[in-house]
Amino acid sequence: MIRVAAVGDIHVGADTAGRYRRHVTGLAGHADVLLVAGDLTRHGTVEEGRVAVEELKDAPVPVIAVLGNHDHHSDAQDEIAAMLRDAGIIVLEGDGAIVDCDGVRLGVAGGKGFGGGFPGRSAGEFGERVMKEFVRETRSFSERLRQALTEVNEAGADVTIALTHYSPIKETLAGEPLEIYPFLGSYLMAEAIDEAGADLAVHGHAHLGSEKGVTSAGTRVRNVALPVLGQAYAVYCLEPAATRA
Amino acid sequence: MTRTEDVPHYLVEHIRARVAEEAHELGVQVDVREGKVYLRGRVMSSERRRDVEEAARAAAHGHPVCNEVSVVSSREPDEGEQERLS
Numbered sequence A: 001m002i003r004v005a006a007v008g009d010i011h012v013g014a015d016t017a018g019r020y021r022r023h024v025t026g027l028a029g030h031a032d033v034l035l036v037a038g039d040l041t042r043h044g045t046v047e048e049g050r051v052a053v054e055e056l057k058d059a060p061v062p063v064i065a066v067l068g069n070h071d072h073h074s075d076a077q078d079e080i081a082a083m084l085r086d087a088g089i090i091v092l093e094g095d096g097a098i099v100d101c102d103g104v105r106l107g108v109a110g111g112k113g114f115g116g117g118f119p120g121r122s123a124g125e126f127g128e129r130v131m132k133e134f135v136r137e138t139r140s141f142s143e144r145l146r147q148a149l150t151e152v153n154e155a156g157a158d159v160t161i162a163l164t165h166y167s168p169i170k171e172t173l174a175g176e177p178l179e180i181y182p183f184l185g186s187y188l189m190a191e192a193i194d195e196a197g198a199d200l201a202v203h204g205h206a207h208l209g210s211e212k213g214v215t216s217a218g219t220r221v222r223n224v225a226l227p228v229l230g231q232a233y234a235v236y237c238l239e240p241a242a243t244r245a
Numbered sequence B: 001m002t003r004t005e006d007v008p009h010y011l012v013e014h015i016r017a018r019v020a021e022e023a024h025e026l027g028v029q030v031d032v033r034e035g036k037v038y039l040r041g042r043v044m045s046s047e048r049r050r051d052v053e054e055a056a057r058a059a060a061h062g063h064p065v066c067n068e069v070s071v072v073s074s075r076e077p078d079e080g081e082q083e084r085l086s
Ligand SMILES: [Fe+2]
Pocket: A009, A011, A039, A068, A070, A205, A206, A207
């Protein structure tokens, strides 16, 4: 069994520096890995990126993160990702990684992801250039996600998790206004996850959403945005190869 | 000509924009009822709760602001709160 701690949307800033750190250092004995589902910062500045690194760098377990839309706000996402990597944190951007957790090989594939909406109500690749670019962004990410999940599965991961910032399903958005669903996620990511196969999909971004949902093909989805959890992180226990068909 | 700040729908969006720009909180719900502005949502600290209120007041054109935003707890889960997925 592997214990996966997960949280998103910690949104650190100079005003909260040092506050999240104690939860991270306290993970020893409670979890085997920490997944961070994006929006580590408020405005995506390098200074805030530095705060995020300080909060996460002394984790007693491997830390795997994706960035969120807030981490892109100041156009410093590459620098933030590099700083996190320098501190030993794995940052996924449409790729995957396998970490050894006490003998269990955990495969995680993911990235920020993007919006577009959900079946029957989703944006199409049509019309103005910016509209097509919007949809293409999600489409190309979802294709990379599918490939990365397939790769970690083929590499023999015992447990596979998809980690994104945006949501692959709408169930975990329940509580958010319907009007903004297309900006909160896209079913294209769920389709990729279902097609490649994963034991769990973890995302953040929807602060007013709900924790638990499931994709159309039965992959469990968890929204781990800190305001949704109402606690420092969630812990999910998974049996190796237990849920994948 | 209409003063858009007197139209609740426009006022709501002016306040939401100000809260996003100045307090950098995107998830705050703003409602105007009977001339009164209600703020709801969840933020990470009491300082940010205050920032949201300040930004809202600055855009509220004198309408009273009722701050119902709550601060997220970040207590640690205990063993019984772990979820087993099988
Ligand atoms: Fe967020």
